[in-house]
Amino acid sequence: MAAFLIRRLLHSVFVVLAITLVIFVLVRMTGDPVSIMFQAGEPTKEAITELRKNLGLDEPVYVQFGLYVKDMFTGNFGTSFRTGESVINMMNEKMGATLLLAFGGMFVALLIAIPVGIISAVYRGSVADFFGRIFSLLGISFPNFWLGIMLIIIFAVKLGWFPASGYEGLEYLVLPSVALGLILSGILARLVRSSMLEVMNQQYINTARSKGIKEWLVIIKHGLRNALIPTVTFIGLQFGTLLGGTVIIEQVFSWPGIGRMLIDAISQRDFPVIQGSVIILSFLMIFVNLLVDISYGFIDPRIRQGGGKSE
Amino acid sequence: MKKKVGISACSALLVLAAALGGCSSKPADTSTQANPQPKTVAQAPAKNELTLGVNGDPHSWDPIDTFLLDWSTVATSVFEGLVERTTDLKIQPGLAESWEFKDDKTLQFKLRQGVTFHNGEPFNAEAVKFTFDRLLGEEGKKGPQQANYTSIDRVEVVDEFTVNMILKEKDPVFITKLAGYGAVIVPPKYYKEKGDEYFNTHPVGTGPFKMDSYEKDNKVVLVKNENYWKQGQPKLEKVTFRFIPEATTRLAEMQTGAIDIMKKVEISQTESIKGMSDLELMQVGSPTVYSIRFNTSMKPVDNVKVREAIAYAIDADLIIETLLSGYGKRVNSFQSDMSFGYDANLPLRNYDPEKAKQLLAEAGVKEGTELDLFLPGTDATFKEVAQAIEMQLGQVGLKVKLNLVDASTFTSDLIPKGKAGHMYRNGWGGWTLDFDNTAYLMYHKGEFWNPDFHDEKVEELLKAERSTFDQEKRMAAFKELNQRLYELVPDVPLYQTINLWAANKRVKGFQPPADERIDLREVSVE
Numbered sequence: 001m002a003a004f005l006i007r008r009l010l011h012s013v014f015v016v017l018a019i020t021l022v023i024f025v026l027v028r029m030t031g032d033p034v035s036i037m038f039q040a041g042e043p044t045k046e047a048i049t050e051l052r053k054n055l056g057l058d059e060p061v062y063v064q065f066g067l068y069v070k071d072m073f074t075g076n077f078g079t080s081f082r083t084g085e086s087v088i089n090m091m092n093e094k095m096g097a098t099l100l101l102a103f104g105g106m107f108v109a110l111l112i113a114i115p116v117g118i119i120s121a122v123y124r125g126s127v128a129d130f131f132g133r134i135f136s137l138l139g140i141s142f143p144n145f146w147l148g149i150m151l152i153i154i155f156a157v158k159l160g161w162f163p164a165s166g167y168e169g170l171e172y173l174v175l176p177s178v179a180l181g182l183i184l185s186g187i188l189a190r191l192v193r194s195s196m197l198e199v200m201n202q203q204y205i206n207t208a209r210s211k212g213i214k215e216w217l218v219i220i221k222h223g224l225r226n227a228l229i230p231t232v233t234f235i236g237l238q239f240g241t242l243l244g245g246t247v248i249i250e251q252v253f254s255w256p257g258i259g260r261m262l263i264d265a266i267s268q269r270d271f272p273v274i275q276g277s278v279i280i281l282s283f284l285m286i287f288v289n290l291l292v293d294i295s296y297g298f299i300d301p302r303i304r305q306g307g308g309k310s311e
Numbered sequence: 312m313k314k315k316v317g318i319s320a321c322s323a324l325l326v327l328a329a330a331l332g333g334c335s336s337k338p339a340d341t342s343t344q345a346n347p348q349p350k351t352v353a354q355a356p357a358k359n360e361l362t363l364g365v366n367g368d369p370h371s372w373d374p375i376d377t378f379l380l381d382w383s384t385v386a387t388s389v390f391e392g393l394v395e396r397t398t399d400l401k402i403q404p405g406l407a408e409s410w411e412f413k414d415d416k417t418l419q420f421k422l423r424q425g426v427t428f429h430n431g432e433p434f435n436a437e438a439v440k441f442t443f444d445r446l447l448g449e450e451g452k453k454g455p456q457q458a459n460y461t462s463i464d465r466v467e468v469v470d471e472f473t474v475n476m477i478l479k480e481k482d483p484v485f486i487t488k489l490a491g492y493g494a495v496i497v498p499p500k501y502y503k504e505k506g507d508e509y510f511n512t513h514p515v516g517t518g519p520f521k522m523d524s525y526e527k528d529n530k531v532v533l534v535k536n537e538n539y540w541k542q543g544q545p546k547l548e549k550v551t552f553r554f555i556p557e558a559t560t561r562l563a564e565m566q567t568g569a570i571d572i573m574k575k576v577e578i579s580q581t582e583s584i585k586g587m588s589d590l591e592l593m594q595v596g597s598p599t600v601y602s603i604r605f606n607t608s609m610k611p612v613d614n615v616k617v618r619e620a621i622a623y624a625i626d627a628d629l630i631i632e633t634l635l636s637g638y639g640k641r642v643n644s645f646q647s648d649m650s651f652g653y654d655a656n657l658p659l660r661n662y663d664p665e666k667a668k669q670l671l672a673e674a675g676v677k678e679g680t681e682l683d684l685f686l687p688g689t690d691a692t693f694k695e696v697a698q699a700i701e702m703q704l705g706q707v708g709l710k711v712k713l714n715l716v717d718a719s720t721f722t723s724d725l726i727p728k729g730k731a732g733h734m735y736r737n738g739w740g741g742w743t744l745d746f747d748n749t750a751y752l753m754y755h756k757g758e759f760w761n762p763d764f765h766d767e768k769v770e771e772l773l774k775a776e777r778s779t780f781d782q783e784k785r786m787a788a789f790k791e792l793n794q795r796l797y798e799l800v801p802d803v804p805l806y807q808t809i810n811l812w813a814a815n816k817r818v819k820g821f822q823p824p825a826d827e828r829i830d831l832r833e834v835s836v837e
Contacts, residue, residue, distance in 0.1 A: 032723040034455075047458035048759065054452050083371035083511055084453065093527060152563045164563045165555055167529050254555040256528035263556075264370070269719050 008293070012286045019282045020072065023275050024065050033057070033081055033269035055081055068275070077279065078272030080265075087276030090261060097167060098257035101180065101249065102242045104173050106235065108181025109188050114224075116185070117192025121200060122219060132189060139186015144245055148179040148252035165254035176253040180245050184238060191234055195227035202226075236292030240285045360549040361818065361836055363829070364561040364570035368528050368554040372514035373507070374495045375446050376454040380827040383492055384574065385552050387828040388533055388545075389429075390495035390516035393420055393439070394486055398822045398830050400649055400744055402486060406434060406496055406517060412780075415481060416464075422472040426540045428498040429521040436468040441499035443476075450507070456493030483780050487743045519545040519832050528554055546820070546835040562813075565590065571818050571836065574827075576811035578636050578692070584813045593812040595823040596640060598647045598744060601693065602802040603684070603700065604737035608763040611676050612733045618800035619660075620670035621734075624707040625700055626662035627805050634695045639806035644793045645739065645749060647807045649825060651782070652746025652789035657797060667707045678708040683732025685725060687718035693736055696805070729762035737802060742826070746789050747776060754801065764801045 034052045052058050056067075071078065077087040120132030155175060156164035162174050199205065200223050208222045209215070247259030254260075258277055265273035367381035374382075374390060395405035407420040426434040443466040451457035462482035467475045478485065488494065501515050514522055519541070520533035533550040553570060555561045558577045564570045566587065576584060576592065584592045603625070605612045612618055631639040642648060643657040682704070686697050694715065701711040714732060716725065725731040741749040752758050755773055756765045769792065776788035812823040820833040 034723075047455075047461070050452060051455065080370075083376065085371075085508065085511065149557075149559050152560060157563050157566045160567065164567055164569065165557075165560045166553060167526075252557050252560060254529070254553070254557070254560060256526065260528050260556070264368075267719060269723065 005290075008290055012283075012290075015286060016279060016282060017069070020069060020275070020279055021065065023278045024068065025061065027269075027271050027274050028061055033271060072279070077276035080273050081270045082268055082273075087272050090273065091258065091277060091280050094256065094258045094261050097255060098243065098246055098250070098259060100173065101176055101246050101255055101257060102239070104177030105180030105184060105242055105245070105249075106239075108177050109184035110235075112181065112185040113188035113192055116189040118196055118219065118224065120189070120193040121196035124197065129193075132193065136186040136190045136193075139183055139189070141186075142183055144179055144183050145248050145252060147182060148176070148249055151175045151179050152252070165252075167254075167256050172253075176249050176255055179252070180242065180249050183245065184242065187238075188231070188234065192227060192231055195230050196223055199223050199226045233292060236288055239288045243281060243284070359547055359836055360551070361547050361572070361831070361834065362551045362553060362570045363572040363574065364553050364555045364564050365574045366554070366556055366558070366561070368531075370527065371511045372522070372525075373454075373511045374492050374497065375451050375456045376511070377492055378455045383826070383828040385531055385533075385829075386492070386495075386514070386516075387518070388520040388550065388831055389514055389518045389522055390497070391518050392490050392495045393422075394490045396487075396490045396826065396828070398824050400825060402490060405490070406439075410486070413475070416478045418476045418478065418485070419469070420474050420476070422474065423540060424472055426517050427538055428501065428517055429515045429536060430498060430501050432498045432500050432515075434496065434498075434517050435471050436474045437471075438496055438499055439474045440466045440468050441502075442494070442496045445497070445502075446493055451493075454493075456491075459488055459491060459493055481778060481780065483777065483782075483785060484743045484745045484747050487745060491742065520547075520550060523549075530554065541832065544832040546833065547831060550831055565813055565815075568815070571815040572821060573813040576813050578638055578811070580813075581636065581638075581811065589816050591814050591816055593814060593821075593823045594638065594809050595812070595825050596647065596649060597740075597808045597810045597825055598649055598742070599738060599740045599808045600642055600645055600647050600804060601696075601806055601808065602645050602737045602804045603734050604802040605734055605800070606729055606732065606763055607801060608729065609733050611674065611680060612682070614674045614676075615798075615800060616670045616674040617676055618803075620667040620674070620676075620707065621704065621709070622660045622800055622803040623663045623670065624667035624704050624709070625803055625805070626703055627803075628662065630696055630699050631806050634692070634699060635806065635809075638809040638811060640809065642804045642807045644746075644796060645737070645753060645802055645804050646741055646746045647744075650741050650744050650746050650749070652750070652776075652786065652793075654790050654793045657790075657793050660803075664703075664707050671707060671709070676709075679710055680708070681710045681712055682734060683714055684711050685714045685716060685721065685731040685735040687721045687736065688715035689718045690736070697736070727759050727762055744826075746792075750789075750792060751777075754796065766795070766799060768795050769799075 032052075034048055034055065034057065049058075056064060059067075068078065075088065077091075079086050080090065083090075116132045116135060120129045123129050152164045152175065155162050163172050164175070166172055200219075205218060205222055208218045213221075243258075246255070246257060247262060249255065250257045250259035251263060258281070261273065262277050264270075265277070365381065365384050367379065369377055369379045369382035369385070371377060372382070372386055372389070374386065377386075391405050393405055393407035393410070394402050397403055404423075406423050406426060408423050410418060410420045413419050420439070422434070422436060422439065428434060428438075432438075443460070443463060445451060446457060446460060447463060462478050462480055462485060464477045464479045467477065469475055482488075495516060497510075498515050502510055505513065512525055512527075517540070519536050519539045521536050523532040523534045525531045530551055530553045533552075535545055535548050539545065553564070555564060555570075558575060558580065561570070561573050562576070562580050562583065565573045565584075581592055584590050603621070605618050605621075607613055607618075612621075627641055631637065631641065640648065641659055642653075643659050644653065646653055648655065684697055684700065686693055688694075697713050701713055704711050711734075721731065721735075726735060726737075737753075739749050739753070751773055753761055754764055754766075754769050755761065756770065772788050772792040772795065776785045776792070779785060810823065810825070810827075814821055817837040819835045819837060822830070824830065
């Protein structure tokens with residue numbers, strides 16, 4: 001396990017460096033932050049040159065990159081061109097809100113997908129299965145931007161049950177979590193359904209049934225537990241998608257998270273903020289994937305015993 | 312955690328309920344009434360408190376860092392300059408009671424006495440000197456505001472309430488600039504004690520409201536400055552600005568009564584607002600003007616006849632009437648009619664496709680000639696305008712290819728490098744409300760946003776308007792400049808924008824500002 005972890009960590013460092021290089025170069029190909037900063041003023045060429053120098057943008061890209069990576073290893077991801085605030089501080093401030101939303105979305109997705117998936121599988125071909133599949137299809141098809149706005153119109157404006165936007169307390173989490181989770185639940189429900197179908201046809205399920213165990217116990221204990229492995233993998237992989245999804249949802253619901261910060265930074269070409277947040281998010285993704293790998297061992301002891309190798 | 316579980320479980324049920332109830336009668340009832348009554352919004356309860364829904368958070372409140380209108384929307388209530396601009400855009404005394412030119416380059420200000428900053432620090436000549444030393448020194452180099460005040464050589468303290476500003480050169484727009492963001496007065500002691508980073512998020516000025524709390528990307532709360540120097544102002548006790556980037560969400564918050572004033576109403580939302588009996592739709596002319604700008608070094612638009620033909624082929628009136636639902640104004644030059652230098656007598660080029668065809672024939676432009684038109688992909692309204700232009704130019708035999716590009720790349724890279732095709736969307740605000748700013752940056756040779764246009768006569772006129780403080784002489788120069796630009800057609804001015812706001816009718820005394828600087832001093836809530 002230790003060797004596995006070390007290998008994974010080294011691999012992660014390499015991935016982060018590669019991402020840093022790509023984002024560093026790409027962001028510099030998209031325009032000049034200094035001229036954007038001057039849109040509301042009267043920029044002379046000298047003023048533009050001076051400010052570019054002050055922001056360190058007059059150095060060749062490889063020099064800028066070298067300095068950036070050097071700082072990065074000491075935990076310094078630069079400071080925002082716009083506010084002079086350190087990127088780490090900005091991320092710290094926003095990370096809580098984004099993670100809360102991502103977990104809220106994941107929670108809603110699981111809450112819907114697991115029962116829908118199980119019912120669809122157990123009563124395969126029934127009316128419930130039909131509606132389950134329709135639901136999955138709808139979930140996959142809704143653009144989350146549209147869904148968010150619909151939720152606001154129905155539950156905030158028409159019914160007045162929840163606040164439409166902002167972040168003042170837990171009740172503000174409901175609509176954005178539902179918007180985020182509902183989309184994911186569609187895909188997840190399909191996955192739970194197909195995994196359950198596969199598992200329920202296995203010999204050990206029939207064995208369990210033949211022992212006279214109650215049907216619901218067979219479904220939950222023997223069926224669901226085994227069907228969860230592909231689901232957990234999927235959740236891990238989807239976590240990135242979920243964080244990506246928060247970008248739009250945060251915008252619609254005025255949620256003060258990283259997604260909105262990133263959109264603002266991109267529109268203002270705030271290079272350090274774009275670079276820093278993408279790199280830190282990629283750290284997070286790698287970490288989640290690592291957790292997923294480790295969690296396999298807990299769900300399926302065969303993997304733990306085999307050290308990840310097939311015997 | 313239990314609470315979260317409960318709420319999320321509840322929300323899941325609600326979604327299912329909504330999905331099932333989607334075809335039920337409740338929402339449909341109101342929309343299918345034969346004679347629908349204007350709807351009402353839920354009333355916000357608190358008296359003398361106001362909540363505004365604005366689109367953007369500037370993220371830093373330091374006046375010398377900023378370049379955003381979003382900054383001024385809020386910070387106008389916190390900071391003040393030596394002079395201020397009223398909502399009808401006139402310059403009036405602010406923290407300076409009066410000013411006079413001692414000679415061509417020395418401007419003397421008499422400061423208002425008895426004014427204090429929100430932290431109790433006195434406002435005086437030292438504070439003014441500190442503000443400008445900071446703006447023009449090393450601190451100021453990190454932001455774009457310094458560039459607006461380079462005509463100041465130094466600021467000298469004469470006595471506690473008198474300062475002299477020594478100018479390097481004549482700058483006829485100088486007083487207007489002092490009403491700008493970078494020139495608002497900051498408290499020296501507070502700034503030195505707390506440092507730059509703290510000041511960014513905990514600003515202190517002399518304005519009618521003090522910043523009480525600020526949550527990035529969420530809201531900023533201002534409270535009444537009890538010691539404000541203007542008697543009887545402000546009237547409100549508390550003002551909350553909520554940052555809501557999506558216009559649809561802002562409107563939803565307006566409908567639930569959670570906000571009282573909404574900034575940046577979209578044209579598509581105007582009918583909904585008119586349908587609510589408690590809401591009022593407000594419009595105000597903006598300094599922002601849009602035009603189609605030519606790359607005068609590219610064939611065939613290097614030929615003035617071709618540019619003129621295109622101007623005649625575009626039906627700007629129709630565009631304003633249909634695509635902007637009338638919320639736009641025709642202009643004859645690339646400046647708003649609020650700007651000093653606008654000549655109302657200059658004729659408009661009205662839609663004349665026959666004349667356009669004739670001019671194109673004279674210029675030898677063949678039918679089906681292809682022209683590129685670049686525009687930022689994020690501007691949905693202008694995308695429709697560009698499609699209309701594509702069709703209208705098609706009717707005179709020109710084939711327009713629309714190129715939608717990323718907004719920042721467009722402004723910061725393509726335009727300055729002359730890579731934005733034969734024609735591109737040009738939008739400009741002219742923050743000094745004087746043609747000087749726009750004309751200089753757009754038509755003076757070698758300017759950042761003017762990669763190709765050059766004319767000796769234009770250069771002469773630009774120099775002439777800058778070399779005097781005599782407004783009559785300047786206006787005469789601008790008249791000639793407008794005429795010259797009209798003949799050379801470096802661009803086709805399309806329209807001046809109109810900004811739309813919505814307010815709950817319980818809000819009294821609110822005037823939407825043309826320059827997005829909200830003055831809340833006389834505003835109250837019933």
